[in-house]
Amino acid sequence: MERIKPHTLSGFMELTPQKQVRMEKMTEVIKRVYSLYGFTPLDTPVIEAAEVLLAKGGGETEKQIYRFTKGDSDLGLRFDLTVPLAKYVAMNYANLTFPFRRYQIGKVYRGERAQRGRFREFYQADIDIIGDGELSIMNEAEIPSVIYRLFMELGLEKFVIRVNNRKLLTGFYGMLGLSDKSGDIMRTVDKLDKIGQGKVRAILTEDLDIDVGLADEILSFISIKGSNADVLSALEGYRGKNEIFDRGLEELKTVAAYLGAFGVPESHFALDLTIARGLDYYTGTVYETTLPDHPEVGSVCSGGRYDDLAGYYTDRKLPGVGISIGLTRLFFILDDVGLFSEDLPTAPADVLILPMTSDPAPAIRLATALRENGVRAQIYSEAKKFKAKMAYADKLRVPFVAFLGEDEAANGSVSLKDMDTGEQVSVPLSEAPARVAQALKSRPAVRPIKG
Amino acid sequence: MERIKPHTLSGFMELTPQKQVRMEKMTEVIKRVYSLYGFTPLDTPVIEAAEVLLAKGGGETEKQIYRFTKGDSDLGLRFDLTVPLAKYVAMNYANLTFPFRRYQIGKVYRGERAQRGRFREFYQADIDIIGDGELSIMNEAEIPSVIYRLFMELGLEKFVIRVNNRKLLTGFYGMLGLSDKSGDIMRTVDKLDKIGQGKVRAILTEDLDIDVGLADEILSFISIKGSNADVLSALEGYRGKNEIFDRGLEELKTVAAYLGAFGVPESHFALDLTIARGLDYYTGTVYETTLPDHPEVGSVCSGGRYDDLAGYYTDRKLPGVGISIGLTRLFFILDDVGLFSEDLPTAPADVLILPMTSDPAPAIRLATALRENGVRAQIYSEAKKFKAKMAYADKLRVPFVAFLGEDEAANGSVSLKDMDTGEQVSVPLSEAPARVAQALKSRPAVRPIKG
Numbered sequence: 001m002e003r004i005k006p007h008t009l010s011g012f013m014e015l016t017p018q019k020q021v022r023m024e025k026m027t028e029v030i031k032r033v034y035s036l037y038g039f040t041p042l043d044t045p046v047i048e049a050a051e052v053l054l055a056k057g058g059g060e061t062e063k064q065i066y067r068f069t070k071g072d073s074d075l076g077l078r079f080d081l082t083v084p085l086a087k088y089v090a091m092n093y094a095n096l097t098f099p100f101r102r103y104q105i106g107k108v109y110r111g112e113r114a115q116r117g118r119f120r121e122f123y124q125a126d127i128d129i130i131g132d133g134e135l136s137i138m139n140e141a142e143i144p145s146v147i148y149r150l151f152m153e154l155g156l157e158k159f160v161i162r163v164n165n166r167k168l169l170t171g172f173y174g175m176l177g178l179s180d181k182s183g184d185i186m187r188t189v190d191k192l193d194k195i196g197q198g199k200v201r202a203i204l205t206e207d208l209d210i211d212v213g214l215a216d217e218i219l220s221f222i223s224i225k226g227s228n229a230d231v232l233s234a235l236e237g238y239r240g241k242n243e244i245f246d247r248g249l250e251e252l253k254t255v256a257a258y259l260g261a262f263g264v265p266e267s268h269f270a271l272d273l274t275i276a277r278g279l280d281y282y283t284g285t286v287y288e289t290t291l292p293d294h295p296e297v298g299s300v301c302s303g304g305r306y307d308d309l310a311g312y313y314t315d316r317k318l319p320g321v322g323i324s325i326g327l328t329r330l331f332f333i334l335d336d337v338g339l340f341s342e343d344l345p346t347a348p349a350d351v352l353i354l355p356m357t358s359d360p361a362p363a364i365r366l367a368t369a370l371r372e373n374g375v376r377a378q379i380y381s382e383a384k385k386f387k388a389k390m391a392y393a394d395k396l397r398v399p400f401v402a403f404l405g406e407d408e409a410a411n412g413s414v415s416l417k418d419m420d421t422g423e424q425v426s427v428p429l430s431e432a433p434a435r436v437a438q439a440l441k442s443r444p445a446v447r448p449i450k451g
Numbered sequence: 452m453e454r455i456k457p458h459t460l461s462g463f464m465e466l467t468p469q470k471q472v473r474m475e476k477m478t479e480v481i482k483r484v485y486s487l488y489g490f491t492p493l494d495t496p497v498i499e500a501a502e503v504l505l506a507k508g509g510g511e512t513e514k515q516i517y518r519f520t521k522g523d524s525d526l527g528l529r530f531d532l533t534v535p536l537a538k539y540v541a542m543n544y545a546n547l548t549f550p551f552r553r554y555q556i557g558k559v560y561r562g563e564r565a566q567r568g569r570f571r572e573f574y575q576a577d578i579d580i581i582g583d584g585e586l587s588i589m590n591e592a593e594i595p596s597v598i599y600r601l602f603m604e605l606g607l608e609k610f611v612i613r614v615n616n617r618k619l620l621t622g623f624y625g626m627l628g629l630s631d632k633s634g635d636i637m638r639t640v641d642k643l644d645k646i647g648q649g650k651v652r653a654i655l656t657e658d659l660d661i662d663v664g665l666a667d668e669i670l671s672f673i674s675i676k677g678s679n680a681d682v683l684s685a686l687e688g689y690r691g692k693n694e695i696f697d698r699g700l701e702e703l704k705t706v707a708a709y710l711g712a713f714g715v716p717e718s719h720f721a722l723d724l725t726i727a728r729g730l731d732y733y734t735g736t737v738y739e740t741t742l743p744d745h746p747e748v749g750s751v752c753s754g755g756r757y758d759d760l761a762g763y764y765t766d767r768k769l770p771g772v773g774i775s776i777g778l779t780r781l782f783f784i785l786d787d788v789g790l791f792s793e794d795l796p797t798a799p800a801d802v803l804i805l806p807m808t809s810d811p812a813p814a815i816r817l818a819t820a821l822r823e824n825g826v827r828a829q830i831y832s833e834a835k836k837f838k839a840k841m842a843y844a845d846k847l848r849v850p851f852v853a854f855l856g857e858d859e860a861a862n863g864s865v866s867l868k869d870m871d872t873g874e875q876v877s878v879p880l881s882e883a884p885a886r887v888a889q890a891l892k893s894r895p896a897v898r899p900i901k902g
Contacts, residue, residue, distance in 0.1 A: 004502055004506040006503060006537075006538040006539075006764035006765070007503065008496060008542070009499065009524070009526070014494070014539065015494065016543065016546060017547070017551075023494070035827050036825070038803075038828065040468045043466065044459075045459060045463040045572050047517075052455060052458065066519070068519030068520075073460070087459070088465065090457040091459070097843060097846045099833065107497060109498075121497065134833070136832040138830065138832040261811070261812050261815040262819065310457070312455055313456070313457035314454070348489050348491035348552060360709070361712050368713065378488065379589065382587050395548045
């Protein structure tokens, strides 16, 4: 038979079983935390009509999209979860209840240049709150508080959610008489961390033809740093010169105050005037989340407030606020820098049952009883030597092995070996399930990420 | 702005929020039950290299596949989860521990003719057990026992797992001297339910040029019906004439006996000689699962034993046994015939908090405390009339509403309304979370499907 070399495409993550379990645990925590905040799960197709996907147009997107025809249909793979959400809300407007809170965890596709740590197929884990005509600012504080709780529950304790407000920037550039260039300026300033102050200044004065004095005012504005109180106090100095700026300042103060009320400590959120998010549709609060120990990684979770989610599909005004975790990339980074906890159980079963007699009935009965007690059990039914069976349990790191030999069959017992301690005890068959269930329950809960 | 009509492609399922919750609950039960049997989760890319996907070739598959190029790459969307499993096991052979038990729930793609209840993008929920060189027959009984428990836990009680063994058929056609035609005969006989005995007979005698006497022997063989004991007893009459047949009979007897030991009652499994599964790679036990009240639906869960999973990629002999649930189709059918339980909670939150004063701090504190107790809480922060707020809770079927007005703020309490009973009680703020958590916990567990 002619053989094909089996391979997985470059830029597509495919994990070992052990790592996949870590990914699953992360996903479970994300779903649980998102649900605690009243977000309902949504699932949309991976394939959409190209005209729907590209309604917004835009150069970069169009180049990266996986687009193809099938029969007469011009199709594309979704490149984010926001466009499908906009489509969904516009289509189902009459049957949805607003504010509509949804989470979606799904794969998206971008044909980027292959590069270590960059993926062409990757999971995003999004939450959005969509209002009908209007949406309270409290949501702009609640969204980062969800991320705070989520990252803490994952065990990732060192992160900072950076918060800014686009109105502050729009208003500030208005003060300087640079409103017509504000989009270009924000895109430039957004690169500050990557290219440094000197290059930003050069782009502002040379490429954008901005007066040197004004460029320095911009650089001085985005250099406002310090505690959140320091930043707010510095911003007060600009108050009263531009209406949009003043509204942005009020919003930022409100969001900062509510963030505290939601239990997010100052150690984990920072007002940061350099953040603009490159996308044009953000109109209020914007977020980025960085890992202080890994600045090279950039933002692992970003989003913000927008006034018009679905303008390309409907004339309904649908303002919203949302945030997106680049889950595959986050997983890659955590794995790469060794941040996953080795203590997180990854075994596919809690008990491996070894029948040592020819009649498998007692093993099947024990497996059934264990499963009825919520214990994950596997019967090892291959005809192998004892050593091979134990090696199997070892390799998979199964916490308990249950032996069912002649002696056990004769007196209705099972020998249970705790693979961590090596301790082995004989237990009546009828008591084994509850005993194992109890032992598993009393083990300390382990978070996927360590510190 | 030019508007695009938002639409979802035909053949692609996209659910309302309420239905999506039902789908999620089904998926949760599937994952939990698969895990109880020691299957580890796996995730593979949706896109594979076309040469990998099509290593096996085959006409129907090639016509239906979504295939396209990106740059220089010839790509395709996976059309099942078995080919990616074969690729994965062949690639990762050295690092896997055998028998390797994995489950995978994921979307697959087939460009079928659009038709009601047929999907081009659909979820499959697969389990497979892969051996290294050999695999015990006990696994062939355990696989349908997983499906039995799963369907029962979903609440779908009326189903029958039909079991046959390909060796019986191969052996029987060998007895008749029709070995060279056995593939064609099996594919014909497989259509018995769809086209009837007359047409099967016509194809056998005319298209396949089989002697009328032999065709009648085939029809009489596949007409063996009755209790499982009846079927096995009738099969005994053919024993001793063909070695492969005799092995198949032993296997079928063993699987039937083990199925009983695994707790599957005779009401839910039937030995059925008409089942062959169209695919060529099944070599032993084969399964189909039908709903007696909905015969028009065909099999909702099928699979079997194969001797050579990954022969197109590796010279390792990797026998296995697996089964696949067509999840999207099953969901569609259950929904279509109204089998989902109306009692299954679909609200995105357990408690909707209505702040009735200008200070939202007490509402935020209550929401935080509820969430810390595992209660899903949402603050309704829009400036709407009371009636609109209650309508929101009603529409989403939120079980509890918590009012925080002037009175409650003054005495540190919250008014909790049970939306089912209409009962409203005033509770100290500090006691509310535990009280709601307890009330939710004491509600009866509801299975997604009724009866």
